[in-house]
Amino acid sequence: xxxxxxxxxxxxxxxxxxxxxxxxxxxxxxxxxxxxxxxxxxxxxxxxxxxxxxxxxxxxxxxxxxxxxxxxxxxxxxxxxxxxxxxxxxxxxxxxxxxxxxxxxxxxxxxxxxxxxxxxxxxxxxxxxxxxxxxxxxxxxxxxxxxxxxxxxxxxxxxxxxxxxxxxxxxxxxxxxxxxxxxxxxxxxxxxxxxxxxxxxxxxxxxxxxxxxxxxxxxxxxxxxxxxxxxxxxxxxxxxxxxxxxxxxxxxxxxxxxxxxxxxxxxxxxxxxxxxxxxxxxxxxxxxxxxxxxxxxxxxxxxxxxxxxxxxxxxxxxxxxxxxxxxxxxxxxxxxxxxxxxxxxxxx
Amino acid sequence: xxxxxxxxxxxxxxxxxxxxxxxxxxxxxxxxxxxxxxxxxxxxxxxxxxxxxxxxxxxxxxxxxxxxxxxxxxxxxxxxxxxxxx
Amino acid sequence: xxxxxxxxxxxxxxxxxxxxxxxxxxxxxxxxxxxxxxxxxxxxxxxxxxxxxxxxxxxxxxxxxxxxxxxxxxxxxxxxxxxxxxxxxxxxxxxxxxxxxxxxxxxxxxxxxxxxxxxxxxxxxxxxxxxxxxxxxxxxxxxxxxxxxxxxxxxxxxxxxxxxxxxxxxxxxxxxxxxxxxxxxxxxxxxxxxxxxxxxxxxxxxxxxxxxxxxxxxxxxxxxxxxxxxxxxxxxxxxxxxxxxxxxxxxxxxxxxxxxxxxxxxxxxxxxxxxxxxxxxxxxxxxxxxxxxxxxxxxxxxxxxxxxxxxxxxxxxxxxxxxxxxxxxxxxxxxxxxxxxxxxx
Numbered sequence: 033x034x035x036x037x038x039x040x041x042x043x044x045x046x047x048x049x050x051x052x053x054x055x056x057x058x059x060x061x062x063x064x065x066x067x068x069x070x071x072x073x074x075x076x077x078x079x080x081x082x083x084x085x086x087x088x089x090x091x092x093x094x095x096x097x098x099x100x101x102x103x104x105x106x107x108x109x110x111x112x113x114x115x116x117x118x119x120x121x122x123x124x125x126x127x128x129x130x131x132x133x134x135x136x137x138x139x140x141x142x143x144x145x146x147x148x149x150x151x152x153x154x155x156x157x158x159x160x161x162x163x164x165x166x167x168x169x170x171x172x173x174x175x176x177x178x179x180x181x182x183x184x185x186x187x188x189x190x191x192x193x194x195x196x197x198x199x200x201x202x203x204x205x206x207x208x209x210x211x212x213x214x215x216x217x218x219x220x221x222x223x224x225x226x227x228x229x230x231x232x233x234x235x236x237x238x239x240x241x242x243x244x245x246x247x248x249x250x251x252x253x254x255x256x257x258x259x260x261x262x263x264x265x266x267x268x269x270x271x272x273x274x275x276x277x278x279x280x281x282x283x284x285x286x287x288x289x290x291x292x293x294x295x296x297x298x299x300x301x302x303x304x305x306x307x308x309x310x311x312x313x314x315x316x317x318x319x320x321x322x323x324x325x326x327x328x329x330x331x332x333x334x335x336x337x338x339x340x341x342x343x344x345x346x347x348x349x350x351x352x353x354x355x356x357x358x359x360x361x362x363x364x365x366x367x368x369x370x371x372x373x374x375x376x377x378x379x380x
Numbered sequence: 381x382x383x384x385x386x387x388x389x390x391x392x393x394x395x396x397x398x399x400x401x402x403x404x405x406x407x408x409x410x411x412x413x414x415x416x417x418x419x420x421x422x423x424x425x426x427x428x429x430x431x432x433x434x435x436x437x438x439x440x441x442x443x444x445x446x447x448x449x450x451x452x453x454x455x456x457x458x459x460x461x462x463x464x465x466x
Numbered sequence: 467x468x469x470x471x472x473x474x475x476x477x478x479x480x481x482x483x484x485x486x487x488x489x490x491x492x493x494x495x496x497x498x499x500x501x502x503x504x505x506x507x508x509x510x511x512x513x514x515x516x517x518x519x520x521x522x523x524x525x526x527x528x529x530x531x532x533x534x535x536x537x538x539x540x541x542x543x544x545x546x547x548x549x550x551x552x553x554x555x556x557x558x559x560x561x562x563x564x565x566x567x568x569x570x571x572x573x574x575x576x577x578x579x580x581x582x583x584x585x586x587x588x589x590x591x592x593x594x595x596x597x598x599x600x601x602x603x604x605x606x607x608x609x610x611x612x613x614x615x616x617x618x619x620x621x622x623x624x625x626x627x628x629x630x631x632x633x634x635x636x637x638x639x640x641x642x643x644x645x646x647x648x649x650x651x652x653x654x655x656x657x658x659x660x661x662x663x664x665x666x667x668x669x670x671x672x673x674x675x676x677x678x679x680x681x682x683x684x685x686x687x688x689x690x691x692x693x694x695x696x697x698x699x700x701x702x703x704x705x706x707x708x709x710x711x712x713x714x715x716x717x718x719x720x721x722x723x724x725x726x727x728x729x730x731x732x733x734x735x736x737x738x739x740x741x742x743x744x745x746x747x748x749x750x751x752x753x754x755x756x757x758x759x760x761x762x763x764x765x766x767x768x769x770x771x772x773x774x775x776x777x778x779x780x781x782x783x784x785x786x787x788x789x790x791x792x793x794x795x796x797x798x799x800x801x802x803x804x805x806x807x808x809x810x811x
Binding site for chain 1: 545553555561563583589592593630727731
């Protein structure tokens with residue numbers, strides 16, 4: 033497939049200028065670096081999982097433009113980011129240190145804290161449960177008169193959960209400054225989109241909650257960025273929530289315990305790989321001379337050095353002892369738990 | 381020079397063993413840390429195991445088609461860092 | 467506090483009176499706590515279905531929206547999941563939410579947001595995001611309410627470490643413990659015995675009588691048997707104790723007040739005083755919190771017990787139609803019989 037010299041943004045919503053590039057050169061190079069880093073983190077984390085050094089890992093593979101384009105529309109000093117569980121590069125962009133990310137996956141949990149001042153919530157394992165949280169958080173900002181937005185991520189699978197409905201409805205009624213980035217990667221583990229819903233699109237649900245809903249090409253970094261920038265401004269201007277469905281494809285497996293060959297054809301995956309957002313952006317940057325071949329090679333090597341160093345730093349950290357699991361159950365440890373802690377320490 | 385004994389890792393939550401499919405490095409060759417070392421198969425997932433460290437593959441302890449339990453020894457790497465590792 | 471009452475207009479508001487205490491119903495005591503905290507801290511917000519304009523289906527929050535405004539006493543859509551889930555977000559955003567679930571039996575609709583989310587949020591975030599959220603919910607039988615409305619399901623939240631479960635049985639405790647629950651940095655499930663909302667009146671001190679949520683309270687002294695109870699069942703226990711008194715049996719009644727964290731020392735002390743215990747609660751016996759209390763008593767006091775610990779609760783049935791609830795709920799007779807059985811050992 034011939035790479036286009038000019039990165040076309042194909043959008044189904046009004047208000048977007050087709051064909052124009054909404055990012056500065058610096059932003060585009062930064063996005064490319066983040067995409068390369070995300071892809072490298074995925075590859076390294078999977079290898080580490082195969083070596084028993086990382087627990088279960090879910091790669092972002094294929095969704096990078098949707099996740100990064102949206103995160104870049106926020107101001108990390110002002111806005112909040114509420115992840116689901118497949119937004120590693122967005123979390124990093126929003127202020128989570130790379131060592132904290134690896135610490136999370138490598139069981140060094142006392143080094144995985146979200147730093148004070150980083151407006152990020154922890155990852156959520158219960159699908160869609162984060163949506164009412166994000167709605168409430170956005171509502172709080174409005175009640176307090178703070179001019180800021182909340183971006184929450186969810187997937188096509190999450191759109192079937194009650195929390196999606198309840199959270200979006202609450203955000204709509206309260207006029208909360210919430211941007212819902214629905215990354216439709218067409219699979220919820222093995223469940224393909226047409227078995228998830230009979231609807232042709234998820235963006236149309238926005239109207240059901242009294243908010244605008246748009247579908248964008250989730251592999252088009254600029255389209256995602258434009259749509260999210262618009263939605264953030266909409267929220268900051270006090271106009272309420274926005275639903276953005278980023279249509280993309282999960283090129284990788286669901287997670288390291290998954291084998292996609294059991295439920296989908298290689299032919300389908302290869303057809304989707306043609307639109308690999310990382311490849312597309314790299315080609316665009318080369319064609320427009322934003323980066324040279326040697327710049328690109330340097331970026332890739334630097335990312336490898338950065339990641340290997342982060343892994344070594346984290347693996348050198350001590351594993352938490354049994355006392356760690358007794359912290360932060362309540363503000364203060366109750367007497368009954370003090371006794372149980374003593375038992376746990378005795379056992380170890 | 382150190383010896384690194386490569387063990388079969390646990391590839392899935394309930395996986396207890398794996399079959400060696402294909403050695404991707406020849407005996408005597410150098411392999412870099414995280415580069416593909418061997419292909420293995422379980423009933424849940426087929427996987428490429430990366431080399432846990434950089435070194436020379438000096439011994440293959442499990443041949444192709446062998447069934448190896450999780451934690452079983454599959455190879456020995458000679459590494460540069462002078463420690464015996466497992 | 468004087469200002470709060472002097473400016474009240476609603477007929478359900480408490481009259482200003484001289485002296486150190488004011489006579490209040492359970493409901494008025496709860497409303498009083500809400501007013502105290504709403505005045506004390508502007509971050510406190512009340513939210514739930516029908517709590518604002520209507521003042522709540524029991525009128526607990528009557529007058530509060532007029533006084534504090536629609537930004538602080540908020541009517542939400544009919545969605546328990548987002549009332550609780552939204553409260554989690556409000557807390558992250560710096561508010562102190564006091565969500566109401568219209569009846570404890572409807573916490574089922576929000577169950578996945580209570581234990582797994584609200585109770586664990588501080589833990590999951592390793593202390594970064596505390597949850598100063600107080601869920602208020604009425605429960606308990608005796609009012610012939612429809613299905614789910616009377617369910618006493620408090621035990622189902624005990625296996626969700628991270629949330630406190632508070633069960634006041636008297637207006638003083640309702641007022642003090644709700645105030646303190648709202649000030650607590652931890653999430654609290656505050657269960658209101660709806661049968662007693664208007665029927666139980668008692669003097670309540672003008673100032674808070676305590677500065678901490680506290681523990682169990684011996685509400686009746688006795689020497690032969692200790693009845694261990696909470697919420698409306700405390701009054702059932704007191705009624706049984708009166709009956710037994712006439713038979714020459716001296717019964718102590720312990721009001722646990724909090725189920726989590728449980729005041730084990732207070733429990734042990736109260737049972738040690740008699741050597742015999744009967745746990746009395748409204749929920750079905752099997753798997754009820756009485757099982758936990760019983761296990762703790764026998765573990766801590768095995769060699770001091772004169773008899774096995776017995777439990778009195780509802781039968782292990784779905785809550786029947788309101789008109790038949792008297793067959794189902796624990797009665798004075800059932801408690802008296804259990805005490806007499808325990809005295810046979």
